[in-house]
Amino acid sequence: DGGITQSPKYLFRKEGQNVTLSCEQNLNHDAMYWYRQDPGQGLRLIYYSQIVNDFQKGDIAEGYSVSREKKESFPLTVTSAQKNPTAFYLCASSIRGLAGRNEQFFGPGTRLTVL
Amino acid sequence: KNEVEQSPQNLTAQEGEFITINCSYSVGISALHWLQQHPGGGIVSLFMLSSGKKKHGRLIATINIQEKHSSLHITASHPRDSAVYICAVRYRGGSNYKLTFGKGTLLTVNP
Numbered sequence: 001d002g003g004i005t006q007s008p009k010y011l012f013r014k015e016g017q018n019v020t021l022s023c024e025q026n027l028n029h030d031a032m033y034w035y036r037q038d039p040g041q042g043l044r045l046i047y048y049s050q051i052v053n054d055f056q057k058g059d060i061a062e063g064y065s066v067s068r069e070k071k072e073s074f075p076l077t078v079t080s081a082q083k084n085p086t087a088f089y090l091c092a093s094s095i096r097g098l099a100g101r102n103e104q105f106f107g108p109g110t111r112l113t114v115l
Numbered sequence: 116k117n118e119v120e121q122s123p124q125n126l127t128a129q130e131g132e133f134i135t136i137n138c139s140y141s142v143g144i145s146a147l148h149w150l151q152q153h154p155g156g157g158i159v160s161l162f163m164l165s166s167g168k169k170k171h172g173r174l175i176a177t178i179n180i181q182e183k184h185s186s187l188h189i190t191a192s193h194p195r196d197s198a199v200y201i202c203a204v205r206y207r208g209g210s211n212y213k214l215t216f217g218k219g220t221l222l223t224v225n226p
Contacts, residue, residue: 031212042203042219045213045214050212092158103163104214106158106160
């Protein structure tokens with residue numbers, strides 16, 4: 001089955017630790033995205049990548065880093081510089097092109113709690 | 116600031132009722148998406164539209180470009196329709212890859 005997987009579903013970390021969230025897709029999509037969701041707020045774009053070895057900052061990139069070494073994978077690292085890392089993180093992908101006009105497929109999400 | 120407003124924030128209905136969720140936006144768009152988020156957190160894309168109307172099963176999405184407004188209708192609602200429904204738009208002239216999301220409408224359908 002084609003789709004997007006994110007692991008783990010729940011993640012707990014101590015304050016000050018970096019943590020990496022996994023996102024893998026087998027849809028052969030060129031574009032991938034990371035969003036953050038907080039209670040009472042809409043999804044906000046952290047980073048996106050249109051193609052391997054290229055990525056762009058979204059609206060709230062501070063305290064996060066990404067890599068895109070393979071088409072299938074777009075891991076997100078939440079660094080200790082992120083002031084409020086506790087949130088629900090969603091990964092998505094779409095075919096290359098105008099993302100707003102192309103359907104985005106979402107992963108199941110990872111709920112990160114920093115203690 | 117380009118925003119997406121959804122109404123209502125919360126909606127409770129009885130099984131079988133006709134449901135309408137509204138979305139309004141502030142400036143011209145090139146596409147509007149309706150998404151469904153289940154209690155577990157996963158998001159599914161329901162519709163993408165730039166004009167007119169689309170129908171899929173019991174779901175109908177309409178958009179009025181002149182009024183900058185879209186509606187999502189659910190006919191013969193069922194408890195399994197209980198979810199958060201999210202509207203998202205790509206503003207014309209904005210980044211090709213940026214969607215602006217509404218805060219969502221929490222729908223609860225009681226049996």
